Amino acid sequence: MSSRIVDHRAARRAALIATIWVPLAIVVAAEIVIVGVGATGSPQLITHWGAGSDRTGPWWTYAILVAAIGFPVIAFIGFFMVRATRMAGMNAWMPAIAMGITVFHAIGMGVGSVVLNASPLAPAFPLAGGVILAAAAALLTWRLLPREALTTESVPAVEALPVRSSEVAGWTGRLELPAWFMALIAAAAAVLIVLGVSLLLTVGPRLWPIFLSPLLLLLVLLITAHVVVTAGPHGFIVRSAVGWPRLHIPPASLAKAAVVSVDPLADFGGWGFRWVIGPGRKGRWGFVTRRGPGLEVFRRDGRSIVVTVDDPGTAAAVLESYATK
């Protein structure tokens, strides 16, 4: 039993089916069973939560529970899976998680609790059984989902700039994250600081580590606020305004430069400085701030750097004239 190797679109289709359609079918099937049992059995069922002794509730408590967990979870994971076109075929963990959560709450907690309600096996049996079933479903999804064929996506290199041997061509660009993204990080940091101060005043100074996370956010803000890109005889450099992180491809290891279409969420899972395993199973660094055309610069070993600069064509042409073929 192992994963088949298929092309990108087939892998993506299978991943989307496993993330959205199969869990959706499981939730609907669970609802049918719960409604069937509820409509024919006793109108009051034991709900195994709450403090103290077991309480009872109407059978549709379980129907609502399964729907209230099932649909948002599928919508949430499905949303990211739909956007993650590149990662879809390579990472089976998102479909596996979607499947595991669905099986646990819909079949274990939902159907199991309703069917075995009056039995002495409840609630331990539905819960334990749900965990085992969920783990099995997740593992099966992980193993059976077809994987994407390992092909290096062949992006055509840009034509080199006609530079005479005595001439020197250089290009500079800059990148800024969208204002709303920066505002979001700043707001999160502010909320955490206010929360930290109020907790510090009520609980005591031993809570100081609570300031580590807003500090980290502000650090992220500092190094991603402004990023500078240069291309020229020195090769290719991407660095933040404070100087770190700094990515450099010297001309000796510069293979080619290309204009590519970038989708931050799909290609890198987010914005800012990112590192992913690229389409060719090679490390792919990115500083991505928006959707649209970007510059991808390849090292001779296949690793690459992606930046969403304006006018990527000129930058690529300059780099091509310094690339080592």
Place this chain on the structure above:
Amino acid sequence: MFVLIDPATATPVFAQIAESIATQIATGTISTGARLPAAKVLAESIGVNFHTVLRAYQELRNDGQIELRRGRGAVVVGAPTANGVRVAVARAAAEAKSAGIPIGTLLALVRKEYES
């Protein structure tokens, strides 16, 4: 921003940088209000000394093409609409070509007209 220089020619490098930027301002490739890269960054991209770029920026400021502001760096100010000039220059260049006049002569003629 793209800059092309040729250190092997007689024209000093700072003047070549200034000319390269001025041309792009005139053709609209660099628009009014745009921020030029920091001198350090531009110097890195073409492998020249940072003071060479600063001198080019000073040249552009003296020509009224850019403003140098503390904190904001070099900002392109409203350049005179160069479109009419561009059309006239294109016509002059075409005429010079068809008459077999070399570029040096054309440039000398332009300079003489401008300074008279």
